[in-house]
Amino acid sequence: MDACVFDLDGVLVDSEPVWEEVRRAYVADHGGTWQPDTQTKLMGMSTGEWAAYLHEIGVEQEPGDIARGVIDEMAARYRDGVPLMPKAVETVRRLAATATLGLASSSPRRLIDVVLDAAGLTECFAATVSTEEVERGKPAPDGYLEAARRLGVDPRGCVAVEDSSNGLRSAYAAGMHVIAVPHPRYPPAPDALALAWRVLPGLDALTPELIG
Structure with a gap:
């Protein structure tokens, strides 16, 4: 990828x-x-x-x-503290060592920057996109397509890591290979989960070999 x-x-x-x-x-x-x-x-x-x-x-x-x-x-x-998901920092840093990373978020730019700075992950991402910066939010593909454009890659050659129904639909509509890491409290709908290329139990299962 x-x-x-x-x-x-x-x-x-x-x-x-x-x-x-x-x-x-x-x-x-x-x-x-x-x-x-x-x-x-x-x-x-x-x-x-x-x-x-x-x-x-x-x-x-x-x-x-x-x-x-x-x-x-x-x-x-x-x-007061950013509630990071388990293994989030370790996973991003591990993948950034060998892969080009982007981010496509529905959060406003202000909050994206706060989170990445607090986690010490800003430099790990070659491009970040807020759906404030595109015409339509998820489940439309706009955010993922813009991330691929900023990265200078074909979206069909990208992996997307998502948790929600609308996020899975968005990345799939963009033509990306979608990896689902479902949130335990807000699991995606079955039809959205069916769009995933891979379903992982947690971020620690996301390895460079899987996306290579």
């Missing part, structure tokens, strides 16, 4: 529980009603998309204000 492109939330950082807690509280505090499928829908959305969705379920503020409020709270949580 020419490159390996990681997702961030749920793959390298255990942020989905934090995102859910922060956005649930924000919805409750600003007049909205959290729906049974809200968390599933939000996973993979770009900042503009999820802010618009929270407005649709009753949050009284405009989407731009919603986004700023939620991201400010997420940044405050991360200042």
